[in-house]
Amino acid sequence: MRxxxxxxxxxxxLFPETGASVVRVLRRLGHEVEFPYxxxxxxxxxxxxxxxxxxxxxxRSFVEAFEGYDAVIVPSGSCTAMVREHSATVARTAGGxxxxxxxxxxxxxxxxxxxxxxxxxxxxxxxxxxxxxxxxPTCHSLRMLRVGDRPTRLLRAVRGLxxxxxxxxxxxxxxxxxxxxxNAPTSAAMGDDKVSAVLESGAQVLCAGDNSCLTHIxxxxxRQHAGVRVLHLADILARTDxxxxxxxxxxxxxxxxxxxxxxxxxxxxxx
Amino acid sequence: MTAAVRREPTFVGMPPFPEAAEAELANPVQRANLRAATxxxxxxxxxxxxxxxxxxxxxxxxxxxxxxxxxxLPGLLEHLEAAVRAAGGVVHWARDAAEANAIVVDIVRAExxxxxxxxxxxxxxxxxxxxxxxxxxxxxxxxxxxxxxVQLGDDLPSxxxxxxxxxxxAQIREIFxxxxxRVGRPxxxxxxxxxxxxxxxxxxxxxxxFLRAKVAVSGANFAIADTGTxxxxxxxxxxxxxxxxxxxxxxxxxxxxxxxTWGDLEVFLQLLPRxxxxxxMNPYTSMWTGITPGDGPREFHLIxxxxxxxxxxxxxxxxxxxxxxxxAACLNVCPVYERTGGHAYGSVYPGPxxxxxxxxxxxxxxxxxxxxxxxxxxxxxxCGACFDACPVRIDIPEVLVHLRAQVVDGxxxxxxxxxxxxxxxLRWMFEKPWRIGFAQHVAGVGAHxxxxxxxxxxxxxxxxxxxxxxWFADRDAPAPPAESFRSWYKRTxxxxxx
Numbered sequence: 035m036r037x038x039x040x041x042x043x044x045x046x047x048l049f050p051e052t053g054a055s056v057v058r059v060l061r062r063l064g065h066e067v068e069f070p071y072x073x074x075x076x077x078x079x080x081x082x083x084x085x086x087x088x089x090x091x092x093x094r095s096f097v098e099a100f101e102g103y104d105a106v107i108v109p110s111g112s113c114t115a116m117v118r119e120h121s122a123t124v125a126r127t128a129g130g131x132x133x134x135x136x137x138x139x140x141x142x143x144x145x146x147x148x149x150x151x152x153x154x155x156x157x158x159x160x161x162x163x164x165x166x167x168x169x170x171p172t173c174h175s176l177r178m179l180r181v182g183d184r185p186t187r188l189l190r191a192v193r194g195l196x197x198x199x200x201x202x203x204x205x206x207x208x209x210x211x212x213x214x215x216x217n218a219p220t221s222a223a224m225g226d227d228k229v230s231a232v233l234e235s236g237a238q239v240l241c242a243g244d245n246s247c248l249t250h251i252x253x254x255x256x257r258q259h260a261g262v263r264v265l266h267l268a269d270i271l272a273r274t275d276x277x278x279x280x281x282x283x284x285x286x287x288x289x290x291x292x293x294x295x296x297x298x299x300x301x302x303x304x305x
Numbered sequence: 306m307t308a309a310v311r312r313e314p315t316f317v318g319m320p321p322f323p324e325a326a327e328a329e330l331a332n333p334v335q336r337a338n339l340r341a342a343t344x345x346x347x348x349x350x351x352x353x354x355x356x357x358x359x360x361x362x363x364x365x366x367x368x369x370x371x372x373x374x375x376x377x378l379p380g381l382l383e384h385l386e387a388a389v390r391a392a393g394g395v396v397h398w399a400r401d402a403a404e405a406n407a408i409v410v411d412i413v414r415a416e417x418x419x420x421x422x423x424x425x426x427x428x429x430x431x432x433x434x435x436x437x438x439x440x441x442x443x444x445x446x447x448x449x450x451x452x453x454x455v456q457l458g459d460d461l462p463s464x465x466x467x468x469x470x471x472x473x474x475a476q477i478r479e480i481f482x483x484x485x486x487r488v489g490r491p492x493x494x495x496x497x498x499x500x501x502x503x504x505x506x507x508x509x510x511x512x513x514x515f516l517r518a519k520v521a522v523s524g525a526n527f528a529i530a531d532t533g534t535x536x537x538x539x540x541x542x543x544x545x546x547x548x549x550x551x552x553x554x555x556x557x558x559x560x561x562x563x564x565x566t567w568g569d570l571e572v573f574l575q576l577l578p579r580x581x582x583x584x585x586m587n588p589y590t591s592m593w594t595g596i597t598p599g600d601g602p603r604e605f606h607l608i609x610x611x612x613x614x615x616x617x618x619x620x621x622x623x624x625x626x627x628x629x630x631x632x633a634a635c636l637n638v639c640p641v642y643e644r645t646g647g648h649a650y651g652s653v654y655p656g657p658x659x660x661x662x663x664x665x666x667x668x669x670x671x672x673x674x675x676x677x678x679x680x681x682x683x684x685x686x687x688c689g690a691c692f693d694a695c696p697v698r699i700d701i702p703e704v705l706v707h708l709r710a711q712v713v714d715g716x717x718x719x720x721x722x723x724x725x726x727x728x729x730x731l732r733w734m735f736e737k738p739w740r741i742g743f744a745q746h747v748a749g750v751g752a753h754x755x756x757x758x759x760x761x762x763x764x765x766x767x768x769x770x771x772x773x774x775x776w777f778a779d780r781d782a783p784a785p786p787a788e789s790f791r792s793w794y795k796r797t798x799x800x801x802x803x
Contacts, residue, residue, distance in 0.1 A: 041790050043735065047745050048783055050790035057800045069794045074735040080728060082687060084709030088732040095736070120706075177689035206640045210686025217684065218775035219327045223644045224686070225780075253780030256759055 037067045038103040040096075040143070042113045043075040049245045055272035056109050056146060059159050062274075063150075067107065072099040078116035081124055083212045090128040093121045097135035105153060106143045109268045111175025111243045112211075114145040119178055145175055146268055147184040147243060157191045163273045164194035167265075168237035170228070170251070172244040173206050185243055185267055192270060200240075201231045209250035225254045232262050240264045310419075310439045314461055319651035321680035326645040335471045335646055342470045343637045349583025350634060350694075356585075357575070366572045367697040371628035374563050375618060381530040381563050382609060388533025392595020394605040399557075405610050406437035409522065409555055412606055413443050416553055418519045424537060424544035425449030426524025427465060427631055428557045428610055430653040431666075434522065445522070446488075446514045448543040450507050457484040463647025463655060465633040466581045471646050474498040485510050511543065521547040521602070522555045526630065527573060528607075531566045534594045535607065538577060538587050545591045554593075554602040559610050561627040573630060576696035580632035613666035620670050622707040626662045628697040633658075635691035635701060641684060650684065651677045657691035660684050661704040669708060669717050679718025682708035723771055742792070748785035755784035 037060070041053040053069075060067050077092030096117065100106045108114045118140050125132040150156050169189060175181045189197050208214070208224025215221075228251055232240045240255075242248050245266050252264040319325055329335065354360050374381060386396045399405035413421055421438065423429065423445055435445040435456075447456045454469040455462050458480040462468030469477070478498040485492045490510045496502060523544065527536040535556055537544045548554060564570060578587040596605050618624050636642050636656030647655035652663040660681045667678045682705050691701040712718035713725075734740045752758075761781045776782065794800065 043741065046790040047741070047748065048785055050786055050788060050793050053790035054793065054800055057794075061800070067799075069791070069799065071791060071795075072738055074738055074741055075731075080732060082706055082709070083724075083728065084682075084706070084711075084713030085728045085732075086710040087714055088728055091732065092735055173686070173688040173690075177693060204690075206686050206688035206690070208640065208686055210688065212772075213683070213686045215772035215775040217323050217326060217641075218778055219330050220323075220641055220645055221686070222779035223330055224640050249783065250780065253776075253782055256781035257761070257779060 035065075035104045036102070037065055038100055038106045039067050039069045040073055040076070040100065040106050040108045040113070040117075041069065042108065042110045044113075044246055045109060048249070049266065052109050052245055052266045052268050055266070055268040056107065058272040059150075059161075059268060060107070062160055063154060063156060065154070068103070070099045070103075074099075076113045076116045077121065077124060078113055079211055081116065081120055086124060086127055089124045090132070093124045093136065094128070094132055096121070097132065097139050100139050100143075101135065104142065105149065106139070107146060107149045108143060109146045109243070109266060110245070111145050111172050111179055111181065112246065114143055114148075115174040115178040117143045145179055145181060145243065147175075147181055147188055148179065150188060150271075151184040157187045159188065159191070159271050161192040161271045161273050162194050162275045163192050163270050165238045166196040166198050166236065167239045167241050167270065168198050168200040168232055168235040169203070170200055170207065170232075170240055170242040170247070171203055172242050172247045175243050176204060181243070185241075188267065188271060189241065192273075195270070198235045198237045200235050200237070202227075203231075205231075207247050207251050209247045211246070214250055221250070222254065225250055229254050229258065229260055229262075233260060238263065239270075241267055241270055243267045310442055310444050311459075312439045313433075313435050313456065314459060315433055315436065316461060316648075316651045316653070319648075319677055321676045322645075322649055322651070322684040323680060325649040325651060326641075326684070329646040329649045330644060332646070334473070334476075336644060338471055338473045339643055339646055342467065343643050346467075346583055346637045350580060350637065351583075353579045353583055353585055357579075363572055363575055364696055364698050367576050367630075368628060370564065370569050370572060371561075371697055372625075374565065375561065375624060375627055378560065378563070378618065381565060382560060385528055385530040385533060385563060386609070388531065389595060389605075389607050390533075392533050394533065394595040394607055397606060397608045399608050399610050399612070401612050402432035405432050405557060405608050405612070406434055408606075408608055409434060409557070410437060410441045410443070412553065412555055413438070413520050414441070416520050418443075420444040420446060420514075420518065421520045421522050421555075422446050422448050422514055422518040422547050422551065423452075423521065424523040424539065424547040425452040425468070426522070426557060427653060428524045428559050429522060430462060431559075432557070432610070432612060434557070444488075446511075446518075448511050448514065448547055449539070450504065450541055450543070453507055453511070454480060457481065457488070461648055462653060464636060465631050465654065465656075465658075467633075471648075474500060474503060477503055481506050481510075489513060511546075515543075515546045515550055518547075518551050520553045520555065521551040522557065523547055525556050525558045525562055526577065527564050527570060528558055528562055529564050529567055529570065532594055534567070534592050536570070536590065536592045538574075539589045539591075540582065540584075540587055542589050545589050548591050548593060549601050551602055553604040553606070555606045555608065557608045557610055559612075560614050561629075577630055577632055580630075580634040580694070580696040613668060616668060616671060617662075617665045620665065623661070623665050623670065623704055625699050626658065626665060626704060628699055629658050629662065630697060632696060634694040634696060635699075638690040638694045639685075640688060640690070641686060645684075650681065652681075657685060657701045657705075658699070661699075661701055661708060664708055669711055670715075673717050674712075676719045679712045682706075682712060727772070738791075742789070745785065745789035745792070749787045749789065752784035752787065758784050760784050 077089035080089040
């Protein structure tokens with residue numbers, strides 16, 4: 035099985051650690067993956083913002099980059115949903131051979147938890163993470179991909195991890211791509227309620243499968259000094275006994291560098 | 306009647322959604338009222354929906370019946386017209402609000418009266434019938450409890466099923482005490498804010514209007530083409546009073562409200578009450594066919610209202626909005642509506658369905674629209690909760706994105722040059738991987754100067770427009786890392802050091 039990584043432009047640029055975590059987890063499970071350098075962006079931001087024609091070249095380059103692979107693994111529910119559910123619409127706008135290209139490639143694209151649970155048939159990835167975690171199901175993975183309990187099954191199998199209930203978990207955090215800036219006060223109001231729910235849950239860490247939503251929630255957490263860390267699912271699944279701690283970089287935010295190995299600092303340390 | 310005929314406020318001139326929403330967000334009482342009410346209805350709906358093992362099949366059936374109606378609408382409408390006429394009713398066709406209003410005013414004038422009672426109706430709200438009647442010197446008395454609260458409070462409705470959802474009982478009591486006496490029977494002395502007391506006050510206030518009225522105006526939830534039967538579904542009985550007591554009944558019907566046969570009602574009378582109020586069945590379902598000598602109104606006028614619906618029908622993606630049965634389930638689950646309230650949408654149709662229906666009725670597919678209309682398709686985080694809740698499976702997120710493309714690509718909204726330039730730049734950058742690599746490198750170098758890896762409060766003037774100012778008003782952001790994933794992967798040959 036020839037596996038490719040689609041790390042998404044957002045993760046590539048802002049959260050390279052999440053990409054590295056995906057590589058770590060897959061390698062631990064005995065799978066080699068390739069990162070086609072020609073990949074760029076799924077076109078979601080353009081498509082969702084109404085710039086449908088500008089999404090065409092992006093969808094085309096996605097098809098070209100990932101044609102020939104048996105599976106494409108994506109650490110993002112919303113980018114997976116874009117490719118699987120919407121790139122056909124973009125391709126129809128473009129015509130030519132693009133619709134067939136999308137039809138060939140799109141069904142082979144999997145969100146990380148789908149790939150682990152459905153394709154590899156694994157729920158225990160050998161991770162160790164001794165912290166209490168609340169899981170936020172992001173809207174696209176929840177309602178478009180219907181990933182269901184796959185992420186929480188993966189989290190429950192992590193040794194040392196305590197999964198706590200997140201109140202009103204299925205409610206949108208308010209990110210919504212350009213919604214976050216076009217309707218910023220509304221977006222922040224929704225996010226504030228999500229932060230309150232996380233604090234109510236008592237979790238040390240908020241986990242989700244989309245760094246974009248986590249950037250929004252984490253940005254509010256950081257501004258409010260709420261003392262909760264947000265972390266991508268892949269970054270938790272990548273932790274092991276040898277590498278037990280939360281990567282600590284930007285306070286309250288998932289991130290990439292300055293990985294600290296050792297004891298988990300209290301919330302004060304992140305201020 | 307001594308009170309002068311009052312014009313009611315309208316949504317005309319409302320600012321675009323982001324601006325209106327900001328004002329609504331600053332009203333904590335309203336936010337608390339909306340949150341409590343929507344969460345209550347949501348829970349009730351979930352419970353009664355869960356009782357039905359075939360809910361998904363019912364949704365599919367509702368979708369299929371409505372799609373069939375839309376596919377052969379002209380023929381079905383003529384069928385309805387013939388059936389209503391055969392049963393002794395009068396049928397009028399109205400292309401737009403002005404025509405519909407003129408027809409109603411003419412009928413009321415011909416009866417020689419200066420007042421009508423009304424059962425709550427979205428269609429008459431849409432055409433602002435009350436103001437057209439006011440201009441003609443005719444009082445329109447709303448008899449639905451929530452609609453009465455809105456009317457007495459000189460307010461605008463904020464929800465499709467519960468127009469006064471933004472008010473709590475203390476506010477309602479205050480409105481009753483202050484306003485009832487000005488337009489009829491005053492509120493009882495020492496009125497408390499107990500729901501039962503408020504309902505009793507409304508009942509007494511409305512009774513004299515019901516008993517006096519010669520003309521009533523209604524909307525309709527369904528009209529059955531086969532028999533010419535019109536149907537109103539309601540909870541209070543005020544609708545039935547309006548439909549049965551007056552001598553003349555005028556019904557304004559959006560043309561999409563048709564059902565082919567009585568059999569189709571079976572599906573919708575299961576879908577609608579559960580979705581709207583979380584009830585297995587609503588308390589009052591009234592149906593009438595033309596006129597019946599010696600029983601009920603002596604005259605029945607049915608006004609078939611287009612008002613943009615034909616144009617909505619011509620859009621293959623957007624037309625699914627015409628399946629809507631006005632249950633407001635989408636509003637009750639919408640996180641944006643919950644926080645911003647119904648008025649921010651600048652239309653009688655608020656929430657997710659309003660965000661797709663209003664721009665289409667205002668003609669967004671055909672001509673440039675104002676900034677308020679153009680802002681509506683963007684008033685959503687595309688979370689998709691509305692689609693899951695919709696009993697007729699309107700894919701609201703799909704239509705939202707479709708309408709955004711009409712605004713942006715079709716140049717139908719006010720042009721946002723900064724956003725346009727940003728999107729084009731990003732597309733240009735994404736077209737060649739080396740360009741994004743270069744940009745990541747520049748960002749990584751720049752981030753060197755950021756302390757602790759967080760970009761916090763950016764020292765921008767208070768009212769910086771554009772996405773940067775908007776993001777940083779309430780949120781921090783991570784500084785870009787020194788190395789992107791693609792450079793890391795290249796440098797470590799695919800993470801060989803792992």
